[in-house]
Amino acid sequence: MTSWLLVMPIAVPFATAVIAYLIRHSVAGRYVSLAGSVLSLVASIALLMAVLDQGVVAAQMSNWDAPFGITLVADYLGVVMVVITAITGLATAIYALGEIPERLEKLGYHALFQTLIAGVTGAFLTGDLFNLYVWFEVMLISSFGLLVLGGTREQLDAGIKYVALNLVSTLVFLSGIGLLYGVTGTLNMADLAGAVAEVEDQGLITVIAMMFMVGFGVKAGVFPLFFWLPASYHTPSFAVSAVFAGLLTKVGVYALMRMFTLVFVGDVGFTHEILIWVSAATMLVGVLGAAAQSDFRKILSFHIISQIGYMTLGLALYTPLALMGGVFYLVHHIIVKANLFLVAGVARLQAGHTDLYRIGGLYKSSPFLAALFIVPAFSLAGFPPLSGFWAKYLIVKAAIELDAWVIAFVALFVGLLTIFSMTKIWGMAFWKPHPDGIDPTPDRAPARIRVPMMIPIVGLAAMTVVIGFFPEPFVQFAEIAAMQLLDPSDYVTTVLGAQR
Amino acid sequence: MNSIIFTAGARILVALLFVFSLFMLLRGHHLPGGGFIGGLIGAVAFIVYSLARGPAEAKAALRLSPEGIGMVGLGIALAAGMVSIFFGAPLFTGQWYWVGGDSYETALFSINSVLVFDIGVYLVVLGGILSLAFAFEEET
Numbered sequence: 001m002t003s004w005l006l007v008m009p010i011a012v013p014f015a016t017a018v019i020a021y022l023i024r025h026s027v028a029g030r031y032v033s034l035a036g037s038v039l040s041l042v043a044s045i046a047l048l049m050a051v052l053d054q055g056v057v058a059a060q061m062s063n064w065d066a067p068f069g070i071t072l073v074a075d076y077l078g079v080v081m082v083v084i085t086a087i088t089g090l091a092t093a094i095y096a097l098g099e100i101p102e103r104l105e106k107l108g109y110h111a112l113f114q115t116l117i118a119g120v121t122g123a124f125l126t127g128d129l130f131n132l133y134v135w136f137e138v139m140l141i142s143s144f145g146l147l148v149l150g151g152t153r154e155q156l157d158a159g160i161k162y163v164a165l166n167l168v169s170t171l172v173f174l175s176g177i178g179l180l181y182g183v184t185g186t187l188n189m190a191d192l193a194g195a196v197a198e199v200e201d202q203g204l205i206t207v208i209a210m211m212f213m214v215g216f217g218v219k220a221g222v223f224p225l226f227f228w229l230p231a232s233y234h235t236p237s238f239a240v241s242a243v244f245a246g247l248l249t250k251v252g253v254y255a256l257m258r259m260f261t262l263v264f265v266g267d268v269g270f271t272h273e274i275l276i277w278v279s280a281a282t283m284l285v286g287v288l289g290a291a292a293q294s295d296f297r298k299i300l301s302f303h304i305i306s307q308i309g310y311m312t313l314g315l316a317l318y319t320p321l322a323l324m325g326g327v328f329y330l331v332h333h334i335i336v337k338a339n340l341f342l343v344a345g346v347a348r349l350q351a352g353h354t355d356l357y358r359i360g361g362l363y364k365s366s367p368f369l370a371a372l373f374i375v376p377a378f379s380l381a382g383f384p385p386l387s388g389f390w391a392k393y394l395i396v397k398a399a400i401e402l403d404a405w406v407i408a409f410v411a412l413f414v415g416l417l418t419i420f421s422m423t424k425i426w427g428m429a430f431w432k433p434h435p436d437g438i439d440p441t442p443d444r445a446p447a448r449i450r451v452p453m454m455i456p457i458v459g460l461a462a463m464t465v466v467i468g469f470f471p472e473p474f475v476q477f478a479e480i481a482a483m484q485l486l487d488p489s490d491y492v493t494t495v496l497g498a499q500r
Numbered sequence: 501m502n503s504i505i506f507t508a509g510a511r512i513l514v515a516l517l518f519v520f521s522l523f524m525l526l527r528g529h530h531l532p533g534g535g536f537i538g539g540l541i542g543a544v545a546f547i548v549y550s551l552a553r554g555p556a557e558a559k560a561a562l563r564l565s566p567e568g569i570g571m572v573g574l575g576i577a578l579a580a581g582m583v584s585i586f587f588g589a590p591l592f593t594g595q596w597y598w599v600g601g602d603s604y605e606t607a608l609f610s611i612n613s614v615l616v617f618d619i620g621v622y623l624v625v626l627g628g629i630l631s632l633a634f635a636f637e638e639e640t
Binding site: 003004007011014015017018019021022059060061062063108111 | 567568571572574575578581582585589590591592593594
């Protein structure tokens with residue numbers, strides 16, 4: 001019955017979405033959504049147990065054997081992404097209890113949210129390229145719905161940019177799929193791994209690989225394709241932007257990691273070399289863009305971009321250590337970045353705005369929140385002993401081992417600039433007095449709203465600290481994930497041999 | 501649209517289209533047709549109706565909100581896929597019970613989870629397309 005282990009993390013959010021939509025006019029809807037998120041987490045942990053036990057788990061939907069049917073497959077990388085998705089989903093579902101007003105709930109907020117989670121999970125679990133495209137669409141439609149829900153002017157503006165640029169990416173991706181199918185006659189990723197190597201015209205494969213790189217690159221937000229991201233992430237509600245910031249771009253990174261370790265490895269010297277410089281530019285441009293911003297969420301949005309560079313760098317360097325760092329970075333970043341957006345929401349709630357020039361005094365009035373900001377912020381910048389330190393350490397070490405001194409320097413320099421941005425937020429939002437003379441104490445918001453918003457922040461900050469102090473099991477996990485990526489024979493045989 | 505020919509013709513067209521959409525739905529699986537195309541034709545029926553009589557009347561004729569129909573359809577499709585859990589097969593494996601025979605060729609008819617899935621898809625497509633179409637008609 002392993003097939004049901006793979007299905008449940010996708011089916012649970014879908015079922016929750018249906019129920020939550022049908023009862024959206026009652027308060028019960030939000031608790032259904034919360035219960036669904038808890039169940040998703042349980043289902044993903046069950047899957048994690050199975051993967052820890054067996055290495056790779058795969059199943060064929062509808063009982064059509066690979067490569068003809070749709071395969072669901074979870075290896076170490078896939079399953080950890082599923083678990084972290086469920087954790088982020090649960091955190092934001094709790095947060096939404098406080099933040100999301102009834103007006104948005106009646107428009108179907110919870111249904112869209114759960115569909116988004118289902119889409120993200122599906123993308124992490126599928127073993128079929130066309131199916132991956134379908135999950136991208138599920139994600140795109142539901143995230144567009146969440147982005148414009150409420151329908152203010154800025155939201156629609158952001159929504160149009162977001163959806164237009166993402167549709168371009170999907171178009172490139174879909175054309176790539178079509179070409180790849182034309183060349184190899186299969187879309188099952190495990191089957192492709194063998195089929196691509198046998199194609200005579202490897203130049204054509206490299207062209208297709210570049211189409212995939214562009215398609216996924218837009219999704220991931222790498223240089224020079226990232227501009228949709230800071231244009232849209234600061235407009236929706238904070239719970240939504242936390243999920244976006246945590247998960248959406250990482251699906252792009254995950255897809256890059258999957259395709260460029262499993263399928264497009266014929267010309268590593270060319271494709272991955274491009275990716276190295278793209279990563280370096282992504283890191284630099286993102287962090288410099290952030291330095292020019294003064295809005296809480298816009299700074300964080302630009303930092304997503306710069307951090308994406310580290311993850312793609314892990315892939316691009318293409319050594320066991322680098323990939324291990326990349327996987328570790330993915331997991332660490334989702335927790336930290338989602339948490340920072342959640343903190344931004346509470347800061348807005350207490351101080352009244354997200355523009356750093358119009359808020360202040362948070363350190364004096366709510367030191368607890370300040371402490372909770374420090375943890376993810378310093379982790380993001382890579383301060384020991386928080387999780388970000390280990391993530392950056394692994395990547396930089398991998399770069400130095402390859403004698404890629406320029407890259408290693410860029411990675412460290414970007415870390416320094418990240419501290420600059422974080423101290424800017426710290427100085428302006430927390431230290432300086434509030435410009436309107438307001439004392440932004442926590443009790444400016446009713447406990448009914450504030451308490452559910454604080455719980456996930458505490459939880460995620462605790463996770464950051466735990467990963468920071470006890471990195472050993474996480475690093476080991478990432479090491480196995482990297483080994484599986486570099487030697488996909490286990491993945492391939494499991495998928496092609498998977499029966500019921 | 502203010503053409504009397506269209507308004508009068510729409511009455512017949514709508515009925516025909518709707519019957520045809522159900523025919524396509526039931527014909528599916530073994531022959532060309534199925535829930536997706538059936539749902540599209542069903543949506544066309546309602547769109548023709550709303551062009552002839554206005555979106556308000558079309559919505560009244562639909563009785564339920566298109567978004568609700570789509571979501572219920574999603575639930576039905578998911579439930580139909582889940583049926584296979586009771587037979588120890590992976591998700592979406594079609595479950596067939598043949599009446600009066602043991603295969604497609606010999607049986608009179610079958611009771612199966614595939615048709616239920618197709619009905620779910622039909623509702624998703626009908627609801628999805630109509631919610632878009634109604635939104636567009638209200639804009640203009």
